[in-house]
């Protein structure tokens with residue numbers, strides 16, 4: 001098994017690319033390289049088009065990336081195809097994913113490092129669940145929202161660093177914040193705009209913070 005070349009790691013802004021079809025299995029296809037981000041690390045899989053056929057979702061199978069098609073492919077194994085991600089959707093995901101790390105920094109600054117139980121970001125919102133008894137106070141949430149929006153507007157650079165000694169590990173850095181993350185991100189917080197926070201209670205001992213663009 002060869003691993004799919006992950007074009008989005010080096011260039012999260014890459015929208016169009018050419019690739020060779022390595023495998024077609026029912027409605028799932030594997031390319032030698034791809035700009036489609038597969039669902040994982042709390043980020044939704046990309047959509048778009050490969051060889052003129054709609055890609056409904058992108059999934060991971062070990063190191064291979066599988067594109068889930070919405071129709072029979074008109075191409076065959078060995079063909080070179082043109083592909084394009086749904087950039088509008090992906091850019092929303094990038095803006096929200098970058099914001100999620102910044103929001104969490106200010107949340108932890110305010111409430112202490114409450115444990116994150118899970119998170120998921122798509123084009124509509126980021127949702128992050130934290131171990132928390134009772135209700136997250138609305139004045140705290142308001143303060144976190146304000147600090148996040150001020151920080152976003154300041155236009156901080158976002159960098160992803162990798163360590164050759166630890167292959168596969170990617171460190172997301174922005175101002176004083178750093179966190180391991182393999183997702184796709186914008187290059188500057190100025191690209192994000194402003195955000196709104198909402199709380200929800202998904203179950204006992206759990207509080208959810210939803211971040212959306214405003």
Ligand SMILES: [Zn+2]
Nearest residue numbers: 097181182183
């Ligand atoms: Zn992340």
